[in-house]
Amino acid sequence: MTKQPAHIVVAGGGHVGLFTALRLQRGLRRELRRGDVRITVISPDPYMTYQPFLPEAAAGSLSPRHVVVPLRRVLSRCRFLPGEVTAVDPGRRTISVRTPADQETGGEPLRVDYDELVLAPGSISRTLPVPGLADHGIGFKTIEEAIGLRNHVLEQLDIASSTRDSAVRDAALTFVFVGGGYAGVEALAELEDMGRYACRYYHNIRPEEQKWILVEATDRILPEVGEQMGTYALRELRGRNVDVRLGTRLESCDDRVATLSDGSRHPTRTLVWTAGVKAHPVLASCDVPLDGRGRVRCRPDLRVEDREHLWSAGDAAAVPDLTREDTGGPRALCAPTAQHATRQARRLADNIAAALRGEPLTDYRHRDLGSVASLGLHKGVARVRRRRVKGPAAWLMHRAYHLGRVPTAHRKARILAEWALAGLFRREIVSLGSLEHPRAEFELAAGTGRHPEGT
Known part of the structure; x- marks a missing residue:
């Protein structure tokens, strides 16, 4: 009887999903060639979004297609299955997937058998029950949201x-931007740069007429870069007339009026919500142990607790931070950052390969490389080991670090070329908001019987 190849299923196409599959197809090259192993990647999107570059994409410094990595092209030795995971049965080792065809026809979800499963659905925006937020808020987690926000900001200048x-x-x-972490600060800084630059093409708008507000519930911004660099970033933003409100919460945004906990009210047509993330809700239907925040409880070697042949990492996983436990502190967990997700994915892939070969597993440990953040063109802050860097040098470090983390040399070359060209030519200040409704003109023409130009 012919032995069936071991089937590794990677559920998720984000940082963990892509880097795990990429590492597996390299580390198991011989097994894949012999047919002893097959790998399937399941994701609703056929690409991975490199989220640290979203602010630059929103500001027009990078083309959207260079911020995403096509899964089919990069994972050439893997099978890609488009779809959304709906449930996991660890006892039977099956996963239920709703494919685009199922959504179109209303059919039953597809059941996929696995020998090893990587559960990495990632995270979604963490929202609060703020009145009006669902109606008027704009997220900043996907490439679609980043480009939509760019178009929206430029459209507001047209309206004004x-x-x-x-x-x-x-x-x-x-x-108004809510959230003083990486996403909120970098998005605001890049878009404020773009908005100020765009004013030179509007004869009746002065840069100082724009009002940029950053709302943060704690007493500091960018805690990841340390208190000293966070204070510098705060001073830098305020020096650009950004209204940073610490210790303040958004109470309501009904009727397009942002009401803050300090009693101030700000009529606005732009409210960007970047106040953290939470684990993907699909985990609740996956029959896995979850912590108080809805994340999968994992062992240090990235296996799911009390479940065989199940692995997890990244934003969806509660992974013990052994480097902090070694210092005698309380049990700590790894933060939901891209840096951890990328490193955990590599360790996870190596451990799966070791498990298939009957070799011992290795716990995930990391050495903190520091943190970098962009504050707009030629401005930034960085903390590297004990060194603190600010200004253009930190901005260059931010670009160099993330360029090195983007997968494939092809993608790196495209990004580097675009940066080089951007230094030679002016920014493009064009709103393509109509792309969000590409059939609007045709629907109008078909509905009225007249071409829009004649109306």
């Missing part, structure tokens, strides 16, 4: 430059 209503103008030129 063309309206005669001062209230509408003021609301259009007010931009």
Whole structure:
């Protein structure tokens, strides 16, 4: 009887999913060639978004297609299955997947058998029951949201430059960001840079008329870069007339008015929510042990607790941070950062390969490389070991670090070439908001019987 090849299923196409599959197809090259192993990657999107570059994509410094990595192209030795995971049965070693065909026809989810399963659905935005947030808030976690936000900001400048209503103008030129972590600070800084630059093409809008507000519930921003660099970043933003409100929460955004806990009210047409993430809710239907935050409880070697042949890492996993436990502190968990996700994925892939070969597993340990953050073009902060860097040098370190982490030499070369060209030419200040509704013109023409140009 012919022995069936071991089937490794990677559920998720984000940082963990891509880097795990990439490492597996390299580390198991001989097994894949002999047919002893096969790898399937399941993801609703056919690409991985490199999220640290989302702010630059939103500001137009990078093309959207260079911020995403096509899974089919990069994972050439893996089978890619488009779909959403709906459930996992660890006892039978099966996973249920709703494919695009199932969604179209209403059919039953596809059942996929596995020998080893990597559960890495990632995270979604963590929202709060703030009145009006669902109606008016804009997220900043996907490439679609980043490009949509860019188009939206430029459209607000168009509205402000063309309206005669001062209230509408003021609301259009007010931009509120909630959350003082990496996503909120970098997105605001890059877009404020873009908005200030764009004003040179609007004869009746001055840069100082724009009002950028950053709302943070704690008493500091960018805690990852340390207190000293966080204070510098705060001073830098305020020096650019960004209204940073520490110890403040968003109470409501009904009727396009951002009401803050300090009692202030800000009519605005732009409210960007970047106040953290939470584990993907699909984990609740996967029959795996979860912690208080809905993350999969994992062992230090990245196996799921009390489940055989199940692995997890990244934002969806509660992975013990052994480097902090060694210091005698309380049991700590790894933070949900891209740095941890990438490193955990490599360790996870190596451990799966070791398990298939009957070799011992290795616990995940990491050495903190530091943190870098961009504050707009030619501005940034960085903490590398004991060194603290700011200004253009930190901005270059930010770019160099993330360029080195983007998978494949092909993608690195494209990004590097785009940066080089951006240094030679002016920014493109074009809103392509109509791309979000590509059939609008045709629907109008078909519905009225007249071409839009004749209306």
